[in-house]
Amino acid sequence: MQHLSCSDNLRNLLITIQYDGREYHGWQIQENALTVQEVFQEALRRIVGEFRDLKGCSRTDSGVHANMYCVSVKIAHPIPAERLISALNSYLPDTVACLDCREVAPDFHARYDCKGKRYVYKIWNSAVRNPFLNGYALKYRYPLDVDMLNKAAQAYVGSHNFESFCTADKREKGDMVRNVKMFSVEREGKLVTMTVEADGFLYNMVRIMVGTLLEISQGRIAEDAIPDILEKKDRAAAGVTAQACGLYLDKVFY
Amino acid sequence: MQHLSCSDNLRNLLITIQYDGREYHGWQIQENALTVQEVFQEALRRIVGEFRDLKGCSRTDSGVHANMYCVSVKIAHPIPAERLISALNSYLPDTVACLDCREVAPDFHARYDCKGKRYVYKIWNSAVRNPFLNGYALKYRYPLDVDMLNKAAQAYVGSHNFESFCTADKREKGDMVRNVKMFSVEREGKLVTMTVEADGFLYNMVRIMVGTLLEISQGRIAEDAIPDILEKKDRAAAGVTAQACGLYLDKVFY
Known part of the structure; x- marks a missing residue:
């Protein structure tokens, strides 16, 4: 051929x-x-x-x-x-x-023409594993106060420089400002779902946003610390990178 | 020891x-x-x-x-x-x-003291597979009329000899009468769920009940044939044994 x-x-x-x-x-x-x-x-x-x-x-x-x-x-x-x-x-x-x-159209490009994306992060919040969610959700045994986390997460919303939420050695050149349209934390029984929509995401951005919320839940990061973490533009200021298995690219907007 | x-x-x-x-x-x-x-x-x-x-x-x-x-x-x-x-x-x-x-109690026995069980059978009813349901649901591409199947399945309810719904070479000795308390067929989007509760089940009974309903859906077995199939006490009269992957033991009653 x-x-x-x-x-x-x-x-x-x-x-x-x-x-x-x-x-x-x-x-x-x-x-x-x-x-x-x-x-x-x-x-x-x-x-x-x-x-x-x-x-x-x-x-x-x-x-x-x-x-x-x-x-x-x-x-x-x-x-x-x-x-x-x-x-x-x-x-x-x-x-x-x-x-x-x-x-x-001939010049359409799946990445460059993308206007936004939505990610979902699933957490099985129980001391007892769910055998049907292996590799499909993060297992997290400690209590999660969904209302508190949802409130704290609203500090992500808006246009911010997300350098603190980007794995340092994979930092992208140029603009690190992203516009987060919404962030929600919801519970359905033992399944906690975090949903985030933005015009674009830096490398590991969602996983670090989730990891930071989990550290807020543990009291290792203050409930109102997210604006300060953003301000610092320093990966070390944010929480851990949450495991990949809970993350779903949920929707791509053109 | x-x-x-x-x-x-x-x-x-x-x-x-x-x-x-x-x-x-x-x-x-x-x-x-x-x-x-x-x-x-x-x-x-x-x-x-x-x-x-x-x-x-x-x-x-x-x-x-x-x-x-x-x-x-x-x-x-x-x-x-x-x-x-x-x-x-x-x-x-x-x-x-x-x-x-x-x-x-010292004489309690998980099998003999069981008063009933509920099984669920999941069917992903779509021409396009669901990558998250591999091994967790039967893939079935042809349309399923849930109302019709639910109506047909009511013939399973009651005390019947279920010999036609038991894999022949594993036929149990003795009584083949079982009392089916309920059978429902429900749809949630592309996921069709069949639920059956009985005082006990013969070998492969649920899978043959489901397979028979699928053949009714295909028009290979008549909508009103279940009473006749029960009457025949002949495995060959019922439909195929539906795949194991869609079957869940859902609840055990004591």
Whole structure:
């Protein structure tokens, strides 16, 4: 098969998938570790052959899940978008599902055109494990005061420099200001869910926001400390990075 | 350690557990296959040493889950029942949780004293898989008319000879009459849940009841055929045995 070149008349597709991240080392392809991108590309290649400019909407860490993850990719193959959904579901492993596929403008880019994202973080808050949530939620045995945490978390909302909430050695160049639209902490029985929506996220930002709230719950960080932590622009001022297993990319906005 | 004998002054305990059955070949211990009983006994032995008369409330098939499963066992060890819960949770694998432990009368038997059980069967009813329900629900792509199935399933309710709903080569000796207290079919989005409660169940009874309803949905068995199938007392008259992965022992009544 010939390699596709920019001058070919290519279709640009936006493909939405969902995945259980337990067995994957995140989205982005890498040597010697299974990634979602690798199994996705393999399925796509078997259906459409050559493709170009395959772009995921974000990196995700090892063990992180996605209720919704978006990929843009250019292909020459004439398969109708609707049929590509079922074809992908035939070739993808049980841990990845294709939910949608549509034609988009030639210059559409799954990452650069993303206007915002929503993440969910699940915590099984009980002294006794839930055998059905292994790898699907953080196990946390100490009491969580959801009302207090929800109140404390409102300090995240708004446009702030989130440098304190970014893993230091992966600091991105340039602007570290992000606009957090909402942050909620809710309980349904023993399951506590934190939900955060922003125009963008720094590396590990959600996991550090969650870890900081857990340290607030333990009394190791003061309830009203989040504005100070933001002000310090210092990773050491924030709490620990909460485990990956509770994190779900929940929605991608374009 | 000395073996416990009947003449020892033994405590009789009722222990309630919960398990994800995906990696287990059911409850009952067997050679060359991992079972829940094996990992449970191993954890118990590390805490209390010798035990006697360990009895599970029922056999469960390979891949079947339990939201609630009960075990009776005699021990001499003086550990308080409450502390045994957390000790068991320390030694059990992540896929099994101990929920409760209490002292019971010396002659109490988890299986013989069981007055009834409730099972739940989960079906992910969609053309697109749910990556988070692998091994936790049957995947079923064709439309399910929940109202029709719920109506048809009411023919299961009552005292009937369920020989047609028992895997033939595992037919139990004696009475094959069981009293089904309720059977419901409900939908929540793409998840269809069948719930059945009875004083007891024959081997594979729930899975054959579910398989029969799925064949009714496909038009391969008539909507009003269940009374005739019961009447025939012939396994061949009923539908297929639905996969184990959707089945949960949900509650055990004493």
